[in-house]
Amino acid sequence: MFDMSTDPPRKTMSQLRRGTVGYCVMALLGRRERYAVELVRELAAHQALAAGQGTIYPLLSRLRSDGMVATEWKESPSGPPRRYYSLTDKGRASLERFRGEWKQFSDAVDTFMED
Amino acid sequence: MxxxxxxxxxxxxxxxxxxxxxxxxxxxxxxxxxxxxxxxxxxxxxxxxxxxxxxxxxxxxxxxxxxxxxxTEPRSSGDRLYDIATVFILFAGGFAVPVLGWIAGVVMLWNGPRWTRGEKILGTAALPVAIIIPAAAFLSSLLVPSSSAPTVLGPVLLIGLAVVAIGLVAVFVHLLRAAARVRT
Incomplete structure (x- = not known):
């Protein structure tokens, strides 16, 4: 339960973000696998998506336990081993479904948001 | 580091x-x-x-x-029911329907999203190991001439069975607890 009246845009955006940032992660991984630091940097570069790089780790954990992404430790050319993330078949299927629906959804919202 | x-x-x-x-x-x-x-x-x-x-x-x-x-979301009751049913069928299914009941439990275990790979392997191996070890111990006891260790074998078998039983219960409890923890 949350009170929409306190700060509607902020609350709404936080809900929207919660539902969509996972798919942004999956879309990034759909192109190629990435290691953790690389992944959270690319996402957090968009301030509209995340408050900071660290806030993306809990999301990565959820995607992993939901079977959407898989992880693997690999040696790094320099420094400590890196945890690599890749998209699973289940994640790819879920991403493709979302892609189609998101297009329709955002087009529809845009129609109403235009001044 | x-x-x-x-x-x-x-x-x-x-x-x-x-x-x-x-x-x-x-x-x-x-x-x-x-x-x-x-x-x-x-x-x-x-x-x-x-x-x-x-x-x-x-x-x-x-x-x-x-x-x-x-x-961190609380587990839905449906998820919990699946986990409990899986562990129950895994350990008791074989008594209701020999072998097939156990296989059903193993299939449910490997389809369960809340267990890690290691836990799935553990759960799959638990019952076969619990049957094979005492069976092997019993068979080997037949090979040992009964005169050489008549007094030792009885207690050893008993302790062995107790260890296996405790191990099974431990795996049973571990799988239930592992599924209940909230992993994000």
């Missing part, structure tokens, strides 16, 4: 540990591991300013903990 020994990094991790204190242990530990690994990489060979930048980009420990809290 001497990089994470930087005092600012240490302080950040302490704050994060405190901010995440109310989260389930598994969730908290995974979060701390992830953030620690992240900092080990981003602050390696960084000067003071570099460390500060890395920490700034991470977000405050409170924001990071809040994000983890938002991902």
């Amino acid at each position: 001497t990089e994470t020994d930087h005092p600012l990094v240490q302080r950040y991790l302490r704050r994060l540990r405190r901010a995440a204190a109310d989260l389930p242990a598994g969730t908290r530990n995974e979060l701390l591991d992830n953030v620690q690994a992240h900092l080990a990489e981003t602050t390696a060979e960084a000067d003071e300013a570099g460390v500060r930048t890395a920490l700034d980009e991470l977000g405050t420990p409170e924001e990071v903990a809040a994000a983890a809290r938002a991902e």
Whole structure:
């Protein structure tokens, strides 16, 4: 339960973000696998998506336990081993479904948001 | 990893540990591991300013903990029912329908999303091991001339059976608890 009246845009955006940032992660991984630091940097570069790089780790954990992404430790050319993330078949299927629906959804919202 | 020994990094991790204190242990530990690994990489060979930048980009420990809290949802009762049914069928299904009942349990176990690979292997191996070890012990006892160890074998078999029974119960309980923990 949350009170929409306190700060509607902020609350709404936080809900929207919660539902969509996972798919942004999956879309990034759909192109190629990435290691953790690389992944959270690319996402957090968009301030509209995340408050900071660290806030993306809990999301990565959820995607992993939901079977959407898989992880693997690999040696790094320099420094400590890196945890690599890749998209699973289940994640790819879920991403493709979302892609189609998101297009329709955002087009529809845009129609109403235009001044 | 001497990089994470930087005092600012240490302080950040302490704050994060405190901010995440109310989260389930598994969730908290995974979060701390992830953030620690992240900092080990981003602050390696960084000067003071570099460390500060890395920490700034991470977000405050409170924001990071809040994000983890938002991902922590209570298990639905349907999930719980599936987990309990799986463990029950895995261990007792074989008594109702020999072999097939156990196979049903194994299939449910491997389809369960809340067990790790290691737990699935453990659950699959538990019953066969529990049957094979006593059977092997019993068979080998037949091979030992009865005169040589008549007094030792009885207690040994008894203790062996007790160990196997306790092991089975432990695996049973472990699988139920593993499924109940909230992993994010």
